[in-house]
Amino acid sequence: MTDSVLVQAFIYLAAAVLGVPLAKRLGLGSVLGYLLSGVIIGPFALGLVGGEGHSVMHFAEFGVVMMLFLVGLELRPAILWQLRRPILGLGGLQVAGTTVAVAAAALALGVAWRPALAIGMILAMSSTAIVLQSLAEKGQLKSPGGQSAFSILLFQDISVIPILAVFPLLATSAAQTAAKDAGHPGWLQALMVLGAVIGLIAAGRYIVRPAFRLLAQTRLREVFTAATLFLVVGIALLMQLVGLSPALGTFLAGVVLAESEYRHELESDLEPFKGLLLGLFFISVGAQIDFAIVGDRPAVIAGLVTAVVAGKLAVLYALGRGFGLDRPSRWLLAFSLSQVGEFAFVLLSFGVSSKVFGSELASPLVAVVALSMVTTPLLLILLERVILPRVTSTAQRPADHITHQDEAVVIAGFGRFGQVVGRLLRANQIPSTVLDLDPNMVELLGRLGIKVHYGDAARPELLHAAGCDKARLFVLAVDDVEASTRIAEHVHRAYPHLKILARARNRAHYYALRHAGVQHIFRETMGSALEMAAETLHQLGVRAYTAQRMTAAWRRHDERALQELESLWGGDAGVYFAQARSMLQETERLMRAENPEVFREVEAEWDNDSLRDEVLEAVRAAGAPQPAAETPPAPETQPAAETQPAASPSAAPTPPE
Amino acid sequence: MRRMSFARRVLVQLAHPVLERSRVNRRLIAAVRDLPGVTLHDLYERYPAFDIDVRREQALLLEHDVIVFQHPFYWYSTPAILKEWQDLVLEHGWAYGKGGTRLHGKLTCNAITTGGPATAYQHDGRNRFTMRELLAPWDQTAFLCGMRFLAPLVVHGSFRLGSDEDVAPHAELYRRALLALRDDTLDLSRAQQASYLQDALPPAPSSTPATAAKEQP
Numbered sequence: 001m002t003d004s005v006l007v008q009a010f011i012y013l014a015a016a017v018l019g020v021p022l023a024k025r026l027g028l029g030s031v032l033g034y035l036l037s038g039v040i041i042g043p044f045a046l047g048l049v050g051g052e053g054h055s056v057m058h059f060a061e062f063g064v065v066m067m068l069f070l071v072g073l074e075l076r077p078a079i080l081w082q083l084r085r086p087i088l089g090l091g092g093l094q095v096a097g098t099t100v101a102v103a104a105a106a107l108a109l110g111v112a113w114r115p116a117l118a119i120g121m122i123l124a125m126s127s128t129a130i131v132l133q134s135l136a137e138k139g140q141l142k143s144p145g146g147q148s149a150f151s152i153l154l155f156q157d158i159s160v161i162p163i164l165a166v167f168p169l170l171a172t173s174a175a176q177t178a179a180k181d182a183g184h185p186g187w188l189q190a191l192m193v194l195g196a197v198i199g200l201i202a203a204g205r206y207i208v209r210p211a212f213r214l215l216a217q218t219r220l221r222e223v224f225t226a227a228t229l230f231l232v233v234g235i236a237l238l239m240q241l242v243g244l245s246p247a248l249g250t251f252l253a254g255v256v257l258a259e260s261e262y263r264h265e266l267e268s269d270l271e272p273f274k275g276l277l278l279g280l281f282f283i284s285v286g287a288q289i290d291f292a293i294v295g296d297r298p299a300v301i302a303g304l305v306t307a308v309v310a311g312k313l314a315v316l317y318a319l320g321r322g323f324g325l326d327r328p329s330r331w332l333l334a335f336s337l338s339q340v341g342e343f344a345f346v347l348l349s350f351g352v353s354s355k356v357f358g359s360e361l362a363s364p365l366v367a368v369v370a371l372s373m374v375t376t377p378l379l380l381i382l383l384e385r386v387i388l389p390r391v392t393s394t395a396q397r398p399a400d401h402i403t404h405q406d407e408a409v410v411i412a413g414f415g416r417f418g419q420v421v422g423r424l425l426r427a428n429q430i431p432s433t434v435l436d437l438d439p440n441m442v443e444l445l446g447r448l449g450i451k452v453h454y455g456d457a458a459r460p461e462l463l464h465a466a467g468c469d470k471a472r473l474f475v476l477a478v479d480d481v482e483a484s485t486r487i488a489e490h491v492h493r494a495y496p497h498l499k500i501l502a503r504a505r506n507r508a509h510y511y512a513l514r515h516a517g518v519q520h521i522f523r524e525t526m527g528s529a530l531e532m533a534a535e536t537l538h539q540l541g542v543r544a545y546t547a548q549r550m551t552a553a554w555r556r557h558d559e560r561a562l563q564e565l566e567s568l569w570g571g572d573a574g575v576y577f578a579q580a581r582s583m584l585q586e587t588e589r590l591m592r593a594e595n596p597e598v599f600r601e602v603e604a605e606w607d608n609d610s611l612r613d614e615v616l617e618a619v620r621a622a623g624a625p626q627p628a629a630e631t632p633p634a635p636e637t638q639p640a641a642e643t644q645p646a647a648s649p650s651a652a653p654t655p656p657e
Numbered sequence: 658m659r660r661m662s663f664a665r666r667v668l669v670q671l672a673h674p675v676l677e678r679s680r681v682n683r684r685l686i687a688a689v690r691d692l693p694g695v696t697l698h699d700l701y702e703r704y705p706a707f708d709i710d711v712r713r714e715q716a717l718l719l720e721h722d723v724i725v726f727q728h729p730f731y732w733y734s735t736p737a738i739l740k741e742w743q744d745l746v747l748e749h750g751w752a753y754g755k756g757g758t759r760l761h762g763k764l765t766c767n768a769i770t771t772g773g774p775a776t777a778y779q780h781d782g783r784n785r786f787t788m789r790e791l792l793a794p795w796d797q798t799a800f801l802c803g804m805r806f807l808a809p810l811v812v813h814g815s816f817r818l819g820s821d822e823d824v825a826p827h828a829e830l831y832r833r834a835l836l837a838l839r840d841d842t843l844d845l846s847r848a849q850q851a852s853y854l855q856d857a858l859p860p861a862p863s864s865t866p867a868t869a870a871k872e873q874p
Binding site: 542544611612615 | 674676677701702705706772816817
């Protein structure tokens with residue numbers, strides 16, 4: 001048993017590892033890669049996987065659940081509310097319109113009205129997995145077309161509930177058998193659903209967040225990951241219990257947690273699971289396509305697939321037009337949602353068991369559904385290469401996007417240092433995404449109404465989730481030297497466009513950051529030490545402005561020395577070498593290097609002694625007594641000021657005694 | 658108390674980046690530092706990083722009736738911080754423009770030290786323009802803000818003033834000028850017309866102080 005599980009895992013993973021990169025390289029997208037891999041390892045090609053495909057698919061459907069949870073995390077309730085019109089209007093009309101169209105076609109083909117209606121509803125569904133995955137891959141999720149597609153998918157997910165309820169009523173003969181399945185009277189069912197939803201929202205607010213805080217305090221990443229999975233699985237089970245779609249339930253939970261400080265952490269925890277499961281799902285869809293049926297009546301199946309896809313496409317295009325989408329968005333919407341969704345598999349088998357229709361109708365339809373899924377990646381390629389270039393040439397500006405404001409600044413580390421940066425930005429209404437690893441800090445700031453996300457900024461997935469690909473600046477303010485250097489290296493490599501501003505602990509760290517490619521480095525105690533030095537001078541009686549200038553001059557000198565010394569620290573070995581060097585030695589060397597020449601500039605700029613001497617010298621040379629000042633001596637061609645900022649102080653000779 | 662006892666409250670806005678090395682301004686300040694009814698505000702000391710607190714500066718202006726800008730003459734103008742001060746503090750809608758009447762009726766003048774002698778600041782002199790001409794931007798700024806711009810008090814030839822004794826007569830003159838402004842003993846229309854403020858001062862009680870210009874005929 002264990003062996004066979006391992007062998008299966010090996011086969012599926014091999015299919016993914018070999019098929020997907022190949023498909024991507026050929027420009028086919030990952031979804032098609034998975035599907036084709038599935039076909040190849042399936043019973044009709046290599047036959048490496050067989051009967052268990054169905055159960056694998058059930059298991060893999062959990063990837064869809066996770067995906068909707070993740071989608072929910074991205075959607076704050078406010079944004080969801082903004083989408084109410086497309087969800088209800090666009091989604092409602094799509095489901096209704098497609099149902100009617102398909103049912104009418106089925107009637108015309110001689111199917112009785114009840115099964116025809118049921119088939120209409122089944123084929124109205126689109127594949128959340130394929131659509132979201134494809135759109136995300138193309139970066140289209142937040143475009144107007146992508147948002148509309150998402151709205152429709154959401155409505156479809158909701159409408160699965162009433163569809164499941166209606167099916168038994170459509171049963172031709174033994175209608176009663178399935179009606180029992182629901183188990184509860186309608187009102188109780190409704191009450192349970194309502195209770196579950198309210199419970200979900202309340203739990204999200206009052207239980208999950210404190211629980212995650214506690215877990216975060218343990219600082220055990222795997223426990224946090226386990227808790228995340230536990231949460232999603234639990235919600236899915238609860239939803240199944242009350243008869244809601246698990247995907248819908250987890251989506252809701254995601255929305256509730258979208259405002260939480262653990263959002264990014266949850267995202268990065270689930271991302272790999274979701275990806276793997278979705279891949280598995282696509283592979284099993286591919287493996288499930290029954291080529292025996294296709295082989296029996298290839299023309300019929302091909303005709304059905306074409307008709308279904310074309311029909312759905314037409315309805316979607318008309319709706320996109322009706323809802324005022326511009327032409328590229330309309331095409332994107334129509335092409336992306338033209339397949340039939342994974343839920344059709346469930347509904348088809350439910351339809352058979354509820355005796356809505358027989359398996360002689362269902363089996364070819366399963367093949368049609370699976371094949372329609374394969375068409376989507378192909379259609380999207382067609383869209384991208386052929387249609388979009390034509391329709392966009394009309395240079396129509398896309399309608400206003402419903403996108404999130406992607407923050408321009410990511411701040412990693414919100415301790416004493418990062419806080420100052422963050423608060424200053426906040427005071428100036430510059431939104432930033434903040435990451436911090438200390439749950440107590442995250443909680444405290446949360447209470448103060450500052451949005452801080454919990455998570456280890458050294459994790460690449462978290463950096464991605466925080467929006468590093470879209471941000472402009474990365475403020476690296478974590479206090480751990482090792483982590484800081486690692487993050488700098490990763491960010492510089494993975495997001496070359498992102499400008500990094502880094503806090504350096506000490507010289508060694510400074511050089512390490514330089515080595516990592518950071519341009520803007522701030523030695524953490526330098527600023528305050530200089531301020532203190534300036535105030536010390538001030539307290540000694542030096543004028544504030546002069547103290548300021550002395551400090552600034554010294555700082556320039558020190559920065560120069562720092563940079564000149566960089567070569568001494570050497571390339572890769574530099575960091576180690578720097579750390580090995582004793583502090584004392586370093587201090588001594590720096591102190592010895594101190595040079596009073598630094599301040600010559602400060603003095604010289606305001607030094608009017610030279611000018612004054614020049615004036616008096618000229619007076620003396622002229623042999624004139626003091627009153628001769630009436631006729632101004634030559635040097636005063638320069639603006640006669642008491643003290644004056646001479647352009648080139650060095651031009652004036654050192655004043656004689 | 659200051660408020661009650663004097664006809665006008667005087668604010669001296671001092672701008673000197675290296676006062677510690679100054680010969681004349683330092684002594685001028687020493688001569689007026691303790692005058693009751695006169696507030697001394699040392700801009701470079703207060704705002705070493707040019708981080709001028711606009712609200713604070715405006716409040717200070719409102720508390721006084723005479724604003725004296727004391728500074729060395731750098732490149733025929735003021736040291737940098739005074740320009741920054743003007744740019745920030747004299748806000749539209751506050752100092753000028755619609756509703757900008759907060760400075761109306763106040764008196765203002767410059768107290769300046771120059772390296773060159775008075776003769777340099779004449780049409781046939783090295784600097785080609787008179788002090789009043791060179792101060793036209795300040796004149797017009799005051800006008801726009803509804804203030805009365807008085808002739809500048811100028812200490813010319815500061816290079817040749819090295820000792821306490823050299824500067825003493827100028828310091829005394831400065832002190833008398835501030836007192837006259839404070840106590841309203843100045844002929845204001847004369848002070849507005851004159852080339853130098855010292856020309857409009859009421860005669861000194863004892864010794865006759867001279868301006869730098871007329872020091873050595």
